[in-house]
Amino acid sequence: MPLTWKSWTTPFLLAAAVLSLNSCGNSGPRTSAGRDVWGHRPGPRGFDTVIIDAGHGGKDPGAVSRHTGQREKDLTLDMAKRIRAELRGFKTILMRSDDTFIDLDERVVRANEYGDAILISMHFNAGPSHVRGPETYYWRVDSHGLATRFQRAMASVSPVESSSRGLVRRRLRLTRNPEIPCVLLEGGYLSNPAEARLVADPGYRQQLAKAIASAIRTQAAVGDSGTGPLPRPLFEPPSRPTDAPE
Numbered sequence: 001m002p003l004t005w006k007s008w009t010t011p012f013l014l015a016a017a018v019l020s021l022n023s024c025g026n027s028g029p030r031t032s033a034g035r036d037v038w039g040h041r042p043g044p045r046g047f048d049t050v051i052i053d054a055g056h057g058g059k060d061p062g063a064v065s066r067h068t069g070q071r072e073k074d075l076t077l078d079m080a081k082r083i084r085a086e087l088r089g090f091k092t093i094l095m096r097s098d099d100t101f102i103d104l105d106e107r108v109v110r111a112n113e114y115g116d117a118i119l120i121s122m123h124f125n126a127g128p129s130h131v132r133g134p135e136t137y138y139w140r141v142d143s144h145g146l147a148t149r150f151q152r153a154m155a156s157v158s159p160v161e162s163s164s165r166g167l168v169r170r171r172l173r174l175t176r177n178p179e180i181p182c183v184l185l186e187g188g189y190l191s192n193p194a195e196a197r198l199v200a201d202p203g204y205r206q207q208l209a210k211a212i213a214s215a216i217r218t219q220a221a222v223g224d225s226g227t228g229p230l231p232r233p234l235f236e237p238p239s240r241p242t243d244a245p246e
């Protein structure tokens with residue numbers, strides 16, 4: 001069941017007020033990741049909680065590589081645990097810690113139980129066999145800096161990119177509906193033979209996890225500094241199950 005819309009006008013006025021305050025740029029005051037329906041504000045800084053969502057699970061395997069036989073749901077869980085292990089000093093929450101199915105809307109509800117937190121949802125991709133490289137999806141203004149850092153971090157580890165989309169602003173249930181900064185990461189294409197073999201290597205997944213954790217630490221330390229101008233606020237309804245697949 002999609003989230004019900006909260007007050008339509010109050011967040012708008014709040015967002016407008018926050019945006020006018022933010023015109024001073026990235027060197028402004030510390031910005032907490034506290035709950036915010038729209039997220040039309042700079043990215044978080046000084047947050048202490050990281051919710052790590054391993055995409056898919058249980059009856060939903062996600063993408064399955066015809067090159068290595070690996071299932072997205074297993075790789076995402078492995079990555080979630082690796083990222084958590086790299087985040088000493090943060091409070092970390094795994095959305096799932098075993099092979100169970102959790103509906104996307106339920107993941108949003110669970111993420112919204114936390115205030116000063118960010119959500120990262122880990123996935124691997126599938127598409128035409130020539131496409132490879134990591135991609136990062138965000139929608140909220142307050143998730144742009146984080147998303148930029150994640151994409152840079154994964155690209156720094158990925159040896160080759162080919163026709164992949166890089167950083168993408170897209171309204172998905174896990175990028176639009178949570179009330180905290182939230183980003184969806186695609187760690188690579190399981191449909192590309194070379195990238196599927198790379199992702200099958202635990203050493204490569206560890207490098208990816210380290211890079212992702214490092215991006216989180218940097219964001220917590222300096223906020224959006226160095227991630228470029230904020231995107232414009234978008235007023236669109238929550239994403240629904242009938243929207244594009246995640």
Ligand SMILES: [Zn+2]
Pocket residue numbers: 055056062063072123124246
């Ligand atoms: Zn996925």
